[in-house]
Amino acid sequence: MNKKASADKPAAFESISQWYMETDVVIVGGGGAGISAAIEAADAGAKVIVLEAASDAGGSTALAGGLIYMGGGTPTQIACGFEDDTEEMFKHLMMASGPNADEDKVRLYCDESLNHYDWLIEQGVVFKPEYYPHKHTNTPNEAALMTTGNEEAWPFIEHSKPAPRGHKPQIEGDHGGIPLMEKLIASAQSKGVNIICDARALTAIADHEGTVKGIVVRIDGQEQCIHAKRGVVLTSGGFIMNTDMVKEYAPRLARGNYPNGNPNDTGGGIRIGIGAGGNAINMHEGFTCTPHYPPRQFLEAIIVDETGQRFINEDVYHGRLGSAILDRPDRRYYLIIDSRHFEILERPPKGGYSVAGVGDTAEELEQEINLPEGTLVNTLNTYNRFAAEGKDPVFHKAEKYLSGLDQPPYAAFDLTIGNGAFYAVMTFGGLDTLPTGEVLTVEKQVVKGLYSAGRNSAGLPRCADGYASGMSIGDATFFGRLAGQSAAANQ
Secondary structure, three states: OOOOEEEOOOOHHHOOOOOOEEEEEEEEEOOHHHHOOOOOHHOOOOEEEEEEEEOOOHHHHHHHHEEOOHHEEEEEHHHOOOOOOHHHHHHHHHHOOOOOOOOHHHHHHHHHHHHHHHHHHOOOOOOOOOOOOOOOOOOOOOOOOOOOOOOOOHHHHHHHOOOEEEOOOOOOOOOOOOHHHHHHHHHHHHHOEEEEEEEEEEEEEOOOOOOOEEEEEOOOEEEEEEEEEEEEEEEEOOOOOHHHHHHHOOHHHHHEEEEOOOOOOOOOHHHHHHHHOEEEOOOOOOEEOOOOOOOOOHHHHHEEEEOOOOOOOOOOHHHHHHHHHHOOOOOOOOEEHHHHHHHHOOOOOOOOEEEEEEEOHHHHHHHHHOOOOHHHHHHHHHHHHHHHHOOOOOOOOOHHOOOOOOOOOOOEEEEEOOOOOOOOEEEEEEEEEEEOOOOOOOOOOOOEEEEEOHEEOOOOOOOOOOOOOOOHHHHHHHHHHHHHHHHHHHH
C-alpha cells in the first residue's frame, strides 16, 4: 500500500504485503463504548487491540459527569427506596429518544438494564446507595441516584411513571466519568486487551467483496496496517469538533458556543464507516443545553422571549430548554426573578447568564429590557394569578415550582444566544447499526466485518428535546458491549 490513506476509500486487502500487527478484533476509540466492546470481545476469547488517538484512553466518557441511565429496579434504586418498572422506563425512553427513536434499541436497552447494572458492578464500578433529591446537573456529593431528565416534567409525566434512573459512579461532584473509565480500562487490561495510544485510525481495509479485514492507522508518524481477523469496531465518538461536518450535517448545533466532547470527536470513525459502505443517519440531530439550574431558585422563575411571553414550562431538563431556544435562535430570551431570589445576583449562575436589567416594578423591568409595552406585566399577572391556585394551565409547570413572582423589585437574566449564555452541544448522528452493532448500508444490508457503537453510531439518544443525562454513556457502554460480542463471534 503506497497511496496515502483516505477515510473515504478503504485500502484493498489484497494489496497489503506486510502487516504491522495481526489480531482478532480491532477497536477504534478507547472511550466508554470502545473499552466496553474490548472487555466483551476479550471475554469471548478474542485477541483485542484498541487504537486510541489521544495519549491516554478514556475519551469523552472520562470527561463527562458519568451518569448512566438505568432502571427497572436496580439495587441502587431499591436501596434508596424507589420502585421502578421496565415498561415505564421503556415508555419514557421512547418519548425521550424523539420521533426518530429506534424502538428495537430502546426495547433491548430497557430489558437488559438490570443485567447491564450487574455487569458494571462486575467491572468494579461502585454506586453509593444514596439519593440526591434536588434538581441539578449531577449529584454534587457522592450520591449515586438522581432524576436526570424530564421524567417529572410535562408532557413526559403524563406518558410514564417517573423514577430516578441516573446512576453516577462514586465520586464527589461532576466527575463520575473518571472512576467509570478507570474501572473499565483496568478490567480490559486485566483481560489482556492491548490499548495503543497516539494511534489515529485513517481508513478501513476491505477485500474485493467489501468485507472489512482491518484498519490503516498512523503510529509514530507512519501509516501501518493492522489485520483484524474477526472484525473492526468503530467507537471513536461523534463529530462535534469538526466544524465543517457540523455546518454540513447539523447546522443547528453550530449555534452553540461550547462543543461538548474531546478534541478527537471529529467524525473520523463515521467517515471510515461511510467509506466502507455504511450509512450515516440522524446526522442533523444532537444535544444542546443551557443549564438554567442550579441554582434551584431559577425553577421558580419564568422565562420569556422578546415578546414578553413564556414559551415553556421552566421545570424542564436543561436540554429541552436549550433545544427550544436553538429552534428560534434569532430571538431574545430572559429569565425573570423577583426580590425573594435576589441572593442569586451575588454569584454567577451555572449557565453564565448576565444580568440584563432590574426594575422596581414589572413596568420598569419591561422598559429596561426593551419588551413591548404591557407584555411582561400581563405575563406576570397571569402567571401569579394561577400560581396562587397551584396551577399553570398553559405550560403545566409542576406545582412544587409554582411560586408567584409578586415581590418587587425584579431582575432579568439574559439567555440570548451570543450574549454570553452557555450553550453546550454534541452530536447524535452516526452510522446506522443493528442493536448488536453490525453496521448497515443504505439498503439495510450488513457491512461484513464492521461494527459500531457510542456516538460513532446513531444509538439510543436521538434528539435534545427529550434527552436525559445518562442516556449517552448508558448507550455507549451497553451497545459497545454488544458490538464487541458480535465482532468476537464473527469467525
